[in-house]
Amino acid sequence: MRPTSEELAVWRLLHRAQVQIAGRLEDDLMKAHDLPLASYEVLLRLSEAPGLRLRMNDLAHRVLLSRSGLTRLVDRLQREGLVSREACESDARGLYAVLTAQGKARVEEATPVYLRGIRRHFLDLLDPDDVGRCREMLAKLGVV
Amino acid sequence: MRPTSEELAVWRLLHRAQVQIAGRLEDDLMKAHDLPLASYEVLLRLSEAPGLRLRMNDLAHRVLLSRSGLTRLVDRLQREGLVSREACESDARGLYAVLTAQGKARVEEATPVYLRGIRRHFLDLLDPDDVGRCREMLAKLGVV
Numbered sequence: 001m002r003p004t005s006e007e008l009a010v011w012r013l014l015h016r017a018q019v020q021i022a023g024r025l026e027d028d029l030m031k032a033h034d035l036p037l038a039s040y041e042v043l044l045r046l047s048e049a050p051g052l053r054l055r056m057n058d059l060a061h062r063v064l065l066s067r068s069g070l071t072r073l074v075d076r077l078q079r080e081g082l083v084s085r086e087a088c089e090s091d092a093r094g095l096y097a098v099l100t101a102q103g104k105a106r107v108e109e110a111t112p113v114y115l116r117g118i119r120r121h122f123l124d125l126l127d128p129d130d131v132g133r134c135r136e137m138l139a140k141l142g143v144v
Numbered sequence: 145m146r147p148t149s150e151e152l153a154v155w156r157l158l159h160r161a162q163v164q165i166a167g168r169l170e171d172d173l174m175k176a177h178d179l180p181l182a183s184y185e186v187l188l189r190l191s192e193a194p195g196l197r198l199r200m201n202d203l204a205h206r207v208l209l210s211r212s213g214l215t216r217l218v219d220r221l222q223r224e225g226l227v228s229r230e231a232c233e234s235d236a237r238g239l240y241a242v243l244t245a246q247g248k249a250r251v252e253e254a255t256p257v258y259l260r261g262i263r264r265h266f267l268d269l270l271d272p273d274d275v276g277r278c279r280e281m282l283a284k285l286g287v288v
Contacts, residue, residue: 003262010275011165011262013282018162019208020287021155064163118147118155125285131154134281138157141269143164 024121025114033110038063038073040114043082043107046099053098055088082106168265169258177254182207182217184258187226187251190243197242199232226250 003011026037041063046052054062060070074097077083082103088094099107123131147155170181177184185207190196198206204214218241221227226247232238243251267275 001263002259003267006279007267007275008259008262010279010282011266013279013287014158015162015166016208017282017285017287018159021285022159064160115146115152118152119145122155122285123147123151126281127284130281130284131151133277135150135154135157137270137274137278138154138161140271140274141161141165141266143157143161 021121025117028113028117029110032113033106035106035110038065039077039082040107040110042070042073042077042097043099043103044111044114046083046097047104047107051098052104053086053096056095056097059097077103165265169261172257172261173254176257177250179250179254182209183221183226184251184254186214186217186221186241187243187247188255188258190227190241191248191251195242196248197230197240200239200241203241221247 022037029035029037029040042059045059045062046054056070056074057067059074060067063070065073074083074085078085082100084098084100086096086098088096126134166181173179173181173184186203189203189206190198200214200218201211203218204211207214209217218227218229222229226244228242228244230240230242232240270278
């Protein structure tokens with residue numbers, strides 16, 4: 001059955017919501033720390049990983065970038081001294097991105113701004129029950 | 145107050161849901177019509193506009209692309225004969241993107257695949273009440 005205009009609108013608004021919130025998070029991070037959101041997300045994912053390192057493929061999957069997009073971004077972060085690359089001992093084709101001490105300091109410094117942004121631009125706008133309800137819907141969509 | 149890990153997870157899942165659904169729509173459109181999702185969305189927005197035309201700035205806003213990203217995409221669509229550019233009579237700096245007859249045929253041909261994709265990859269996975277509930281939440285986020 002063809003989606004109704006109401007149903008189509010919900011998909012468009014979902015897309016718009018994601019872009020709008022991400023844009024506001026990026027504005028906050030740029031203003032306070034001159035750090036683009038995608039860079040912050042790469043540093044954050046590395047900071048959460050055991051040994052502060054992830055294979056490039058895993059990292060691309062977590063930050064929702066294409067492998068080529070991530071390669072360009074990691075090049076830039078490497079030039080800034082925030083990330084280094086290391087070969088994977090167990091897999092000749094594998095390559096790790098590793099968070100440097102400087103990268104760790106940078107993500108720790110920026111995290112309060114990021115968390116405050118998620119509170120202000122997303123959570124504070126919803127009612128208390130909405131977060132759980134939203135989570136349930138996302139689970140139905142098979143997003144994990 | 146610092147977001148809980150549950151609250152942070154909902155933001156991450158929302159982002160992931162949007163990217164996942166868009167990726168599936170793109171797969172469908174590429175397979176059936178060799179048409180990337182962003183191209184389809186540009187053609188669709190033009191097909192919905194009065195006179196089949198929109199100012200480049202309005203179009204960028206509707207398809208959630210940066211002005212430079214849209215310029216590159218419209219260059220490509222123009223080379224393929226799907227879109228043309230026209231100067232804006234009332235505004236010397238303005239530029240319209242205009243859907244060509246070939247572009248109109250292309251978007252009409254691809255639309256059933258797009259609509260079926262939104263049904264299959266999004267609406268069918270939700271319960272009947274979820275669409276309205278999702279819409280309410282998106283309205284609270286100020287997305288219109």
